[in-house]
Amino acid sequence: MNDVAIARGLHVVSVVLWIGGVAFVTTVLLPTVRRLKTPAERMPLFDRIERSFAWQAQISTAVVGLTGFYMLYRFDMWDRFRRAAYWWIDAMVAVWLVFTLILFIIEPLNLHRRLVSRSDPDVVLKRVEWLHRILLFISLITILGAVMGSHGLLLFE
Numbered sequence: 001m002n003d004v005a006i007a008r009g010l011h012v013v014s015v016v017l018w019i020g021g022v023a024f025v026t027t028v029l030l031p032t033v034r035r036l037k038t039p040a041e042r043m044p045l046f047d048r049i050e051r052s053f054a055w056q057a058q059i060s061t062a063v064v065g066l067t068g069f070y071m072l073y074r075f076d077m078w079d080r081f082r083r084a085a086y087w088w089i090d091a092m093v094a095v096w097l098v099f100t101l102i103l104f105i106i107e108p109l110n111l112h113r114r115l116v117s118r119s120d121p122d123v124v125l126k127r128v129e130w131l132h133r134i135l136l137f138i139s140l141i142t143i144l145g146a147v148m149g150s151h152g153l154l155l156f157e
């Protein structure tokens with residue numbers, strides 16, 4: 001059982017680093033960039049700062065995925081995907097998939113920068129801010145459900 005406790009510890013520490021970083025970017029960095037710089041300077045500044053967070057987020061996302069699937073495998077919890085009471089398991093995997101797509105495919109391939117260079121920088125920054133708010137909100141609801149659920153409080157049962 002020690003291995004599962006270690007996996008759980010690493011899972012939670014990585015979630016804290018990763019979603020904590022997303023919370024900082026959403027509630028501190030993006031509003032500050034919006035207030036301080038001219039529209040043309042905003043996206044490059046934001047991009048530069050967020051890029052230094054991207055590698056940390058990549059490592060945390062990888063550890064969260066590995067430890068999460070390890071716990072599912074060790075406790076043989078696969079049937080939970082079919083039960084409404086365990087909606088937070090599906091939510092964890094969904095959040096993980098969205099961030100994995102952004103961090104490992106969209107950002108490294110510069111897909112978003114192609115879009116950015118063609119649009120009004122002010123509109124792009126507003127969209128980026130909304131995307132971060134939505135992802136942060138969904139992540140926090142998922143964390144709430146996961147902590148309550150794994151400690152026995154199951155809704156919709």
Ligand code: HEM
Pocket residue numbers: 008011012015019064065067068069071072077092093095096139140142143146147149150151
């Ligand atoms: C591939 C993705 C993921 C998988 C397979 C996964 C799997 C798991 C499993 C099996 C548990 C233990 C459940 C139990 O003890 O009943 C767990 C706990 C947890 N997970 Fe995930 N997870 C993933 C991603 C995430 C993400 C993205 C977040 C945050 C947004 C997250 C946050 C948590 C939290 C907070 C706990 C509760 C820990 C505790 O209080 O004991 N997980 N996860």
